[in-house]
Each structure stands twice: as C-alpha cells, then as structure tokens.
Amino acid sequence: MASLDDLKKRIASVKSTQKITKAMKMVAAAKLRRAQESAEKGRPYSKKMNNIILNLSSGISDKENAPKLLSGSGNDKVHLCVVMTSDRGLCGGFNSNIIKKARSYFAKLAEDGKDLKIITVGSKGNDQLKRAYGDKIIANISFKESKHANYFDAEKVGKIVIEKFGAEEFDVCTIFYNQFKNVITQIPQAQQIIPLNVENLEEEKSGDSYEFEPDEDEILSNLLPKNISTQIFKAMLENSASEQGSRMSAMDNATRNAGEMVDKLTIEYNRSRQAAITKELIEIISGAESL
Amino acid sequence: MSEEFKVEIVNPEKSFLSKEDVTEVIVPAFEGEMGILKDHISIISFLKPGIITINSKSGEEKFFVEDGIVEFKDNNLSVLTSSIFNLKDVDRNKIKDLIKTAEDEANKAEINDQARFLVNQKIDVLRSIN
Numbered sequence: 001m002a003s004l005d006d007l008k009k010r011i012a013s014v015k016s017t018q019k020i021t022k023a024m025k026m027v028a029a030a031k032l033r034r035a036q037e038s039a040e041k042g043r044p045y046s047k048k049m050n051n052i053i054l055n056l057s058s059g060i061s062d063k064e065n066a067p068k069l070l071s072g073s074g075n076d077k078v079h080l081c082v083v084m085t086s087d088r089g090l091c092g093g094f095n096s097n098i099i100k101k102a103r104s105y106f107a108k109l110a111e112d113g114k115d116l117k118i119i120t121v122g123s124k125g126n127d128q129l130k131r132a133y134g135d136k137i138i139a140n141i142s143f144k145e146s147k148h149a150n151y152f153d154a155e156k157v158g159k160i161v162i163e164k165f166g167a168e169e170f171d172v173c174t175i176f177y178n179q180f181k182n183v184i185t186q187i188p189q190a191q192q193i194i195p196l197n198v199e200n201l202e203e204e205k206s207g208d209s210y211e212f213e214p215d216e217d218e219i220l221s222n223l224l225p226k227n228i229s230t231q232i233f234k235a236m237l238e239n240s241a242s243e244q245g246s247r248m249s250a251m252d253n254a255t256r257n258a259g260e261m262v263d264k265l266t267i268e269y270n271r272s273r274q275a276a277i278t279k280e281l282i283e284i285i286s287g288a289e290s291l
Numbered sequence: 292m293s294e295e296f297k298v299e300i301v302n303p304e305k306s307f308l309s310k311e312d313v314t315e316v317i318v319p320a321f322e323g324e325m326g327i328l329k330d331h332i333s334i335i336s337f338l339k340p341g342i343i344t345i346n347s348k349s350g351e352e353k354f355f356v357e358d359g360i361v362e363f364k365d366n367n368l369s370v371l372t373s374s375i376f377n378l379k380d381v382d383r384n385k386i387k388d389l390i391k392t393a394e395d396e397a398n399k400a401e402i403n404d405q406a407r408f409l410v411n412q413k414i415d416v417l418r419s420i421n
Contacts, residue, residue, distance in 0.1 A: 041305035048301060048369050052335060052362050151303040151373055210364075213322055213336040222337050223360060226373075233303050 007269040018258035025251035032244035039237040046234045049227055056220050069224040072195030073171045078115040080170035084177040085125030086243045087144045092250030094243050095124045101188035102176045149236040158229030177235035178242035186242040193231050296329045296366040317344040318361050333364045340413035353378040390417045
C-alpha cells in the first residue's frame with residue numbers, strides 16, 4: 001500500500017488537474033456560445049448563396065458548356081479531400097471522429113482505384129494523417145493565429161482549391177468537417193463541393209425566371225468560386241462550434257472523473273491513516289502488557 | 292399603394308442590414324449603376340466596387356462594397372457581399388489604407404485586364420469618398 005505521503009501528493013495533483021479541466025470547461029463554454037452565435041449568423045449567407053445557385057443552375061440551358069466547377073472536369077479519377085480539424089487538442093473525440101470518417105472514405109477510394117490527394121486544415125488532422133497518408137498530403141493549412149473562424153481564412157483555402165482545380169490537379173473535391181448538432185453530438189460530415197451536387201442542395205425550387213445581367217454563364221462562373229469559399233467557411237464555423245462543444249463535454253467528464261478519483265483516494269488515505277493509528281495503539285498496548 | 296420593399300444585406304459573418312421601408316436602392320452592378328424600385332423584374336446580377344445607396348423613409352444611407360451578388364425577387368432585394376461598410380462609420384485612415392492596398396495590387400504585373408479594371412474602379416470610388 002502506498003504511504004500516507006504519497007497518497008497526499010496524489011490527491012493534491014488530481015485536485016490541481018481538476019482545477020485545470022474545470023477552467024478549460026468554463027472557457028470552452030464561453031467560446032462555444034460565441035461560436036454558435038457566429039455559426040447562426042453565417043447561415044443566411046450560405047443559404048441565400050445556395051438559393052441563387054440553384055435558381056441559376058436550373059435555368060442553365062446548355063449543360064455542356066456549364067462552368068467546370070458545376071459540371072465537373074468530366075473525369076472521376078483524382079479525388080481531393082480537404083480534412084478540416086482543429087489546431088488544439090483536449091477536445092474529446094472531435095478530431096478522431098473526422099479522421100475516422102476521412103479514413104474510411106480514403107479506404108473506399110483506394111478500393112475503387114482512385115487517386116487521392118489530401119489538404120489538411122488544422123494541425124491536429126495533419127498530425128494524425130501524416131503517418132499513413134504522408135505522401136498524399138499536398139498542403140497543410142493552419143490558422144493558429146486567428147482567434148475565431150473568419151471569412152478571410154476560408155477564402156484562402158477556397159483560392160487554393162480553385163487554383164488546383166484550374167490546374168486540373170484533381171476532379172472531385174470533398175470536405176470533411178464536424179457538423180454541430182448539440183454539445184454532446186457532433187456529426188462528422190463528408191460534403192462534395194466540386195463538382196457541385198445541385199440535387200443535394202435542400203431548398204424549394206422556385207419556378208421564377210430571372211433576368212440576368214450579364215448573362216447566366218458569367219454570373220455562374222463568378223459565383224461558383226465564391227460558393228466554394230462560402231461552403232468552406234460554413235464548415236469552419238460548424239467546426240469551431242463543434243470543437244468547443246466537444247471540448248466542453250470532454251472537460252466536463254474529466255472534471256467529474258477527477259472528482260471521483262479524489263473521493264476514492266481520500267477514502268484510501270483515511271483508511272491507511274486509521275490503520276497506522278491502530279497499529280501504533282496495538283504496539284503501545286502490547287508493549288504495556290508485556291511489562 | 293405603398294412604394295416600399297424589403298432589402299437585406301448579408302455578409303458571410305452576419306446579417307449586415309435589414310430594412311423594410313425602402314423606396315429605392317441604387318447598386319453598382321457589373322455593367323453599370325442600377326436603380327431598383329418596387330416591383331422590379333426578378334433579377335440576378337453581380338457587383339463591382341462602388342457605392343450602394345439606399346433610400347428609405349428614414350433617410351438616405353450609403354455603403355461601400357467591393358464585390359457581391361444582388362438578387363431581386365418578389366420585392367425582396369438580397370445583397371450578398373464579403374466586404375461592406377457604412378460610409379458614415381468609416382474613418383479616413385481606413386480608406387487611405389484600402390486605397391494603398393488597392394494601388395499595390397494595381398501595380399502588380401501579373402494581374403489580368405478584368406482584375407485591373409476592378410481594382411482601378413475601386414481606387415476611383417475610394418478616392419471619391421475620401
């Protein structure tokens with residue numbers, strides 16, 4: 001059995017860990033509120049964007065000459081996967097869930113004999129993927145300096161993706177992120193952004209005919225790159241809310257576990273203290289008896 | 292009959308402005324300034340750098356935009372833009388900074404004609420409000 005001193009030290013160390021996890025939980029809760037707010041505020045933009053694109057693409061008559069971002073490059077050979085994770089750890093299964101989803105997708109691609117290229121956003125994803133897929137990772141982007149998700153960062157990622165598509169480096173692009181459902185549940189998502197899956201855009205179709213100025217093609221080719229950035233931004237917002245939510249529940253669990261551990265250790269400490277006292281008493285008594 | 296319609300300006304981070312009592316909006320559409328009144332035909336267009344003027348009962352408001360998309364439908368005008376600010380709230384130094392970055396961009400050798408046109412347009416507009 002551990003000595004009394006050792007137990008005391010362990011209790012103290014668990015208690016101080018508990019303090020840290022508790023503080024992290026508080027911080028995560030505060031950040032979560034902000035992240036959730038900005039995720040909600042960002043929704044109208046992407047929704048409107050979806051609407052307009054839907055209206056435009058249904059109006060396009062000449063499918064063959066449609067912009068490539070919409071119709072695809074005609075091939076289905078090289079897949080680009082943008083895996084979006086966090087830059088910080090200690091957030092429960094947040095990163096692992098995305099990676100797991102991505103890995104199973106990668107495995108399926110390999111089975112189908114497709115080529116794979118990976119862009120990781122956030123350093124944690126890069127850390128986890130670089131051992132198995134190091135040769136496939138073509139870029140790693142990290143926004144450690146930005147305090148919260150902003151559109152400027154999303155645009156940077158979007159530009160890289162579009163540039164690579166323009167250079168015909170890939171045919172299909174999918175982004176991986178965690179969708180925020182609530183604090184306990186985050187759903188890892190795989191969303192194809194190039195070519196754009198028009199059927200998957202939820203929203204009622206309006207039969208209205210629009211007037212376009214300049215013509216449809218030009219608007220569409222101007223709009224689609226913006227849409228890519230918007231989708232990435234949306235994913236970033238969802239991700240940051242999910243990260244904080246996941247961290248909050250992970251830290252809540254950690255705090256609770258630490259509490260249980262302190263209780264257990266305290267009981268053990270008291271027991272062994274009592275045992276020591278009893279032992280001493282017995283020694284005194286038996287010493288007195290032998291006289 | 293009322294001559295008012297609804298306008299909503301959103302940027303990726305939040306809903307920037309929403310107004311119900313608007314009588315006229317002038318937007319810098321790509322092919323020239325465009326005034327929109329109530330019961331305009333449904334239209335989609337995109338913006339070049341310029342000034343959006345919103346006339347409403349509560350007065351006139353002006354905003355600077357760099358790019359964006361406008362959609363008008365059923366007397367709802369939506370403007371999607373990534374960079375917008377109210378001319379009232381902006382200070383001179385910020386405009387000067389913007390002009391400077393725009394000029395740097397214009398002086399780059401590798402930009403194409405369309406980008407150059409847009410940048411020059413931006414510089415002109417920024418100068419005019421400065």
